Amino acid sequence: MIQNRKPQNLLQFKNEDFANIALQLCTKPKSLTFGRCLYTFEYQQQRYWLKTQSANIHPDIEAGFVQELNFYRQFLDQAKTVNFLLPFQIISHFKNAIETQGQGASALLLAHAEVFLGDCTLQSVQQIKQKILLLLDSIDQLHQLGWVHGDLKREHFVEYQKRACLIDFEQVENINSAQQQKNLTATPRYMAPELFHGADKTVQSDIYALGIILYEWLNGQRLTAENYQDWAYLHCQRLSIELPQHLRIFEKLLMGMLAKQNKQRFADIYAIKQLLLTENA
Template sequence: MIQSKKPQNLLQFKEEDFSSLNLILKTKPKSLTFGRFLYTFEHQQQHYWLKTQALRINQSYEAGFLNELAFYQQFVDQRSSSNPMPDFLLPFQVIAHLKTDRQAESGRSPILILSHAEALFSDCSDMSLNEIKKTLLKVLDVLDQLHQLGWIHADLKREHFVQYQQRVCLIDFEQVEKVNLSQKMQSLTATPRYMAPELFHAAKKTIQTDIYAVGIIFYEWLTGQRLTAENYQDWAYLHCQRLRIVLPEHLLIFKKLLSGMLAKQKEGRFTDIYTVKQCLLTENVQ
């Protein structure tokens, strides 16, 4: 169930707060050339991220950023006792425009501020099977909430699942799409490492493509190994033909789960998160 969150989950920064902040640029060099700016900063002994996009620099980056802002803003506009803030969101704030001396490069662009959160998927080699199962269920619960609200994430990666105050949250909603309004991929708006086989044939993103992406995340986490490919064609060959699920003996109890999430044909893949969770819950994990 999506629980109501207190108002402090909406951050309340004022423009004057930014005049003395030490904004530390963390953007990757490639993203910088496309007008993306990602900063980290500290305020009242709490750590935050500030994300913005220079306008009229790169259409794709700008569209993704504005899509993410709209996704967050809907929950501010619609929040009420009958329509509470989703539990999977980090504390956040959307600011229509802000300009500081340290941010002159980005001009008066919209800004997204998020509380800092820790990575969720650390080494699981010392975890019990029951601890692993609980983590998998928390991830599935979060994704189920998103889907129940009528959205698919459409670009799930391992780093998009984070942990904040003992709850699992999702981040990076630049490619988020309405479940019933998804269109065929006209350009590469997903990460090949996590792309379901049908996406390499320009099919629409669906709940099942989200499930496939999470299946890859789970598989890499459980095995402690990253899938490898040299280029887009190699990734297509891996996902469409070559991928085989090979687990250590003590983790074979999760093979049925992964097989249902990573089926190459959509017809053989789990259709929704409820079905995924039922498979996991019926496994006798000690």
């Protein structure tokens, strides 16, 4: 059975706990072809996610999973809660009726959480501001610890116990790393213009991705492009900010996050917070 006492942020399942747990596969078909499996399950009236990666199928996807596991490992010995992380556990040799390859694959276990950004049409400006501030807090803590997420998208922000948490750290990079990963890229929908030209991911590219997330959320529409080249054209030349009349108070914020030149964007998350808090509703 699961031990009752555990450090904050850490789950403590044992392999034998999964003997009678029904895992529900919810992986996207494309991810399955890469050896990635994502499951949901319920245990003692709580829901969880379980993520595994088969070996020797797709080197880049496997490298991303290893990167994510290594990112989480740095927090294993920290008694203090890391607010932007869901409760988690790394199982080194996970094996059950479904995952039977080799001696068992490494698995990442996370507490289940809901998508953070739902429909904002019925929310007041103040409610929207509070939502944005919670998002900024999560990214700020990540950056303060010396990391850029590298693949921010709307579904990577989830709500757990009334706070915004981040998931999916496969593209995470150390801000001070001298050798960044060139073979792993962000999602074109959220890529800053400089990334299309091969530049390194930075705090400013995270800010740009967050700006796209907020723009689509506030505007109620997703940006569209047919292919990678079209996304490059949209982000590097064509993107313009237009919000509904009652939300135009956020246009200045978005323009500072979505400036085409990274040096013209906000310097950091603190600067975004300051503007958000001083703008009159």
